[in-house]
Amino acid sequence: MIADAQAPRRALVTGLTGQDGSFLAELLLEKGYRVIGSSRRPAMDSLGSSEHLRGRVELIHGDLHEPESLVEAVASVRPHELYHLAAPSFVPWSWQHPAKTFAAIVESTATLLEVVRDQCKQTRVFVAASGAIFGDAPESPQRESTPCRPQTPYATAKLAAHQLVGLVRDHDGIFACSGILYNHESERRPAAFVSRKVTRAAAAIKLGLTEKVVLGDLRVMRDWSFAGDIMRGAWLALQSEQADDYIFSSGTPHSVAQLAETAFAHVGLEAARYVRVDPNLVRPRERVPQVGDSSRAYERLDWRPTLSFQQLIHRMVDADLEALITNRPV
Numbered sequence: 241m242i243a244d245a246q247a248p249r250r251a252l253v254t255g256l257t258g259q260d261g262s263f264l265a266e267l268l269l270e271k272g273y274r275v276i277g278s279s280r281r282p283a284m285d286s287l288g289s290s291e292h293l294r295g296r297v298e299l300i301h302g303d304l305h306e307p308e309s310l311v312e313a314v315a316s317v318r319p320h321e322l323y324h325l326a327a328p329s330f331v332p333w334s335w336q337h338p339a340k341t342f343a344a345i346v347e348s349t350a351t352l353l354e355v356v357r358d359q360c361k362q363t364r365v366f367v368a369a370s371g372a373i374f375g376d377a378p379e380s381p382q383r384e385s386t387p388c389r390p391q392t393p394y395a396t397a398k399l400a401a402h403q404l405v406g407l408v409r410d411h412d413g414i415f416a417c418s419g420i421l422y423n424h425e426s427e428r429r430p431a432a433f434v435s436r437k438v439t440r441a442a443a444a445i446k447l448g449l450t451e452k453v454v455l456g457d458l459r460v461m462r463d464w465s466f467a468g469d470i471m472r473g474a475w476l477a478l479q480s481e482q483a484d485d486y487i488f489s490s491g492t493p494h495s496v497a498q499l500a501e502t503a504f505a506h507v508g509l510e511a512a513r514y515v516r517v518d519p520n521l522v523r524p525r526e527r528v529p530q531v532g533d534s535s536r537a538y539e540r541l542d543w544r545p546t547l548s549f550q551q552l553i554h555r556m557v558d559a560d561l562e563a564l565i566t567n568r569p570v
């Protein structure tokens with residue numbers, strides 16, 4: 241058992257190897273936590289976005305598709321805080337694999353809540369939900385009380401996990417928070433996501449490595465924030481006196497066109513000269529913008545974003561320029 245009454249606070253993080261897990265792990269280490277990440281891969285494999293933390297974090301086996309491994313991980317670590325961040329997050333994949341999506345998101349959340357309730361009820365739990373749960377929302381910006389109308393298998397699964405957190409919290413009295421996370425980005429975001437696709441293209445075109453970038457609907461609006469800010473919100477949620485659900489967002493929408501203009505302008509280029517639209521990538525437009533109202537987090541957690549949209553995109557472009565110049569992998 242990983243336990244010692246005199247040891248620092250223990251945090252168990254699922255999804256340690258991803259963008260969010262890496263920023264959260266950095267924050268927790270700075271605050272003196274002992275950080276244990278669950279992973280389905282052998283310890284000698286790459287830690288992904290957390291590779292630079294190798295030797296400072298510990299690993300334990302845990303697979304979203306193997307519930308017993310999650311039970312064993314929690315029972316072994318007996319964490320003071322549990323952050324459930326791991327999930328398949330590429331929305332198109334959820335259309336191809338709805339059953340796997342539900343198993344990975346809903347079943348894993350249910351398993352973790354159950355083992356905390358039954359074996360370590362003092363553990364505080366944070367579960368990462370998504371602003372996508374609101375889908376075709378009747379209002380904008382969306383609040384925690386806004387009716388949810390998810391439009392994808394991913395969003396539907398995230399909604400089920402989000403609602404389960406509230407039900408178990410109220411029924412069993414465990415300290416569990418659901419964080420409704422709107423789009424959050426960084427230089428650690430995988431290249432398949434539009435934010436990173438754009439910043440990587442701006443850097444590559446500036447360096448003469450490519451000539452254009454192909455996107456979908458440039459008018460789509462998103463509420464983009466810095467991933468490090470969002471993870472600080474997750475930590476703050478578990479430091480509060482009472483468990484609750486919180487929206488974490490910038491509260492300001494920007495279009496994909498604005499994203500491209502900001503990225504290309506940072507390297508002295510005009511986005512319109514290099515951006516091409518593929519009609520096959522254009523999806524039906526949302527009736528209301530996906531924008532979050534983080535008033536509850538502001539008031540109860542004293543949480544605020546630290547990076548503006550422009551600062552975030554500039555940071556990502558700079559990182560992509562450096563990576564391409566030094567031949568570091570994406």
